[in-house]
Amino acid sequence: MAPTSETLTAERILEATEEVLRRHGPAKATVVDVARALGVSHGSVYRHFRTKAALREAVTxxxxxxxxxxxxxxxxxxxxxxxxxxxxxxxxxxxxxxxxxxxxxxxxxxxxxxxxxxxxxxxxxxxxxxxxxxxxxxxxxxxxxxxxxxxxxxxxxxxxxxxxxxxxxxxxxxxxxxxxxxxxxxxxxxxxxxxx
Amino acid sequence: MAPTSETLTAERILEATEEVLRRHGPAKATVVDVARALGVSHGSVYRHFRTKAALREAVTxxxxxxxxxxxxxxxxxxxxxxxxxxxxxxxxxxxxxxxxxxxxxxxxxxxxxxxxxxxxxxxxxxxxxxxxxxxxxxxxxxxxxxxxxxxxxxxxxxxxxxxxxxxxxxxxxxxxxxxxxxxxxxxxxxxxxxxx
CATH class of the missing domain: 1.10.357.10 (Tetracycline Repressor, domain 2)
Incomplete structure (x- = not known):
């Protein structure tokens, strides 16, 4: 199995973010939800997107x-x-x-x-x-x-x-x-x- | 002084309704507020507009x-x-x-x-x-x-x-x-x- 660090691309995070937004709505969706959906730590998500706002902007x-x-x-x-x-x-x-x-x-x-x-x-x-x-x-x-x-x-x-x-x-x-x-x-x- | 029944026109009610809506917002404004602003009973308002919905439609x-x-x-x-x-x-x-x-x-x-x-x-x-x-x-x-x-x-x-x-x-x-x-x-x- 490939290590997570290799497969966790910005695109994969954005896909998961969209799915989390769809499920929880824009008011409730968190970076922790995104990390959980990907089976990674929220730190791994933050390495690609420095803030929650940056992640939301990127997915938009x-x-x-x-x-x-x-x-x-x-x-x-x-x-x-x-x-x-x-x-x-x-x-x-x-x-x-x-x-x-x-x-x-x-x-x-x-x-x-x-x-x-x-x-x-x-x-x-x-x-x-x-x-x-x-x-x-x-x-x-x-x-x-x-x-x-x-x-x-x-x-x-x-x-x-x-x-x-x-x-x-x-x-x-x-x-x-x-x-x-x-x-x-x-x-x-x-x-x-x-x-x- | 003219009796209220003479002076209470639909137009006066609508003016008061607009003022009440402006003050209380569309969610909170009631017919009782309108009647109070005019110094009449809410029954007098209902004689001109049969329901709250009719009053809101008329003011719109x-x-x-x-x-x-x-x-x-x-x-x-x-x-x-x-x-x-x-x-x-x-x-x-x-x-x-x-x-x-x-x-x-x-x-x-x-x-x-x-x-x-x-x-x-x-x-x-x-x-x-x-x-x-x-x-x-x-x-x-x-x-x-x-x-x-x-x-x-x-x-x-x-x-x-x-x-x-x-x-x-x-x-x-x-x-x-x-x-x-x-x-x-x-x-x-x-x-x-x-x-x-």
Whole structure:
């Protein structure tokens, strides 16, 4: 058997932390719970994450990164910017909706965690806006979008679609008609991007 | 002195209810508190509002109606639809922001009340969307907006500006740059409305 010190990676700790958070909720979950779930001392956990706050921030970042990574592939695709923009927005909506719908307790837990980890959230939003900026810039260069400031335009698109990715709207994501609402907003934005 | 029965209007009860809610919070405020604030028996209050729930719903509706009324004047104005649309969205944003910023406790109270009064909120949103539909339809008739379904388009505009009127975004309304964000979204939507 391999010694624990070799197998106890940051990733394994984060996996266990997510499981502990799911089970105990964000108010009650402790580092001791995480250590117990892994069968290690809490000192071993602290060697990877110096404080409980650092561990909570890391697990939040990991959760947020899962969404960004799924989207970055669309940004890199070699095809028309409008199609990429539509797919990117739809994939973002679907990813968030799946997170909220498939595992509501974990989603509620991460809503608490994102509230206390402003930096991780800020970086996540900056990352998403940067991805969207790349698509908008590609569209401007190809002449299909009309904008002199792709970054500001990308931010406007991100804000205008907030109803379909901001967790504060999660309750609305399962309502009948939300698909049509999403399409209507995206169609209007795409028309705005095309300019006149 | 006029007898109490003459002066105790529904409006006076609602004013007192708002004041009681502001002072005690939505969890603790009772009909007895309202009656005491008015110097009447709780029976007198119940003659106007049959249940505590009915009273809470009426005070929520009154709070929401204040915003709708301020906006309806813009809809009725006889000038270019694009200007009316921009003013309407800006006035809505400013009204909500003022409510949230000037009296945060009352705003928090009404956030709780709107959560429990789905019907009043639904009617409020339907009213706002109907106002916006009138402006979009006027724009379509004047040839300045391109849409075959003014109601669906109005709803898309309303949803796309949610960041600037939905209470779940209240924390973002005082951040630096929110004005520019608002303008960028509205500019993009207006370009989308114009069509190509």
């Amino acid at each position: 970042k990991r959760w947020l990164d899962r969404t960004s990574e799924a989207l970055s592939g669309i940004v890199a695709e070699d095809r028309d910017p409008e199609g990429r923009l539509r797919d990117w927005l739809r994939t973002l909506f679907e990813a968030k909706r799946r997170k909220a719908g498939d595992d509501p307790e974990l989603f509620a837990t991460y809503t608490v965690l994102t509230d206390e980890n402003g930096t991780a959230v800020g970086e996540h939003l900056a990352d998403l806006t940067a991805q969207l900026t790349r698509i908008v810039r590609a569209g401007a260069e190809a002449g299909s979008f009309e904008t002199t400031d792709p970054e500001a335009t990308a931010r406007a698109v991100f804000h205008a679609t907030g109803r379909f990715h901001d967790p504060c709207h999660a309750r609305e994501w399962e309502r009948p008609g939300v698909e049509e609402e999403f399409t209507a907003v995206v169609d209007l934005l795409v028309r705005g991007l095309r300019g006149r | 509706k009154r709070w929401l109606d204040r915003t709708s009324e301020a906006l309806s004047g813009i809809v009725a104005e006889d000038r270019d639809p694009e200007g009316r649309l921009r003013d309407w969205l800006r006035t809505l944003f400013e009204a909500k922001r003022r409510k949230a910023g000037d009296d945060p406790e009352l705003f928090a109270t009404y956030t709780v009340l709107t959560d429990e009064n789905g019907t009043a909120v639904g009617e409020h949103l339907a009213d706002l969307t109907a106002q916006l539909t009138r402006i979009v339809r006027a724009g379509a008739e004047a040839g300045s907006f391109e849409t075959t379904d003014p109601e669906a388009t109005a709803r898309a505009v309303f949803h796309a500006t949610g960041r600037f009127h939905d209470p779940c975004h209240a924390r973002e309304w005082e951040r630096p740059g929110v004005e520019e964000e608002f303008t960028a979204v509205v500019d993009l939507l207006v370009r989308g409305l114009r069509g190509r």
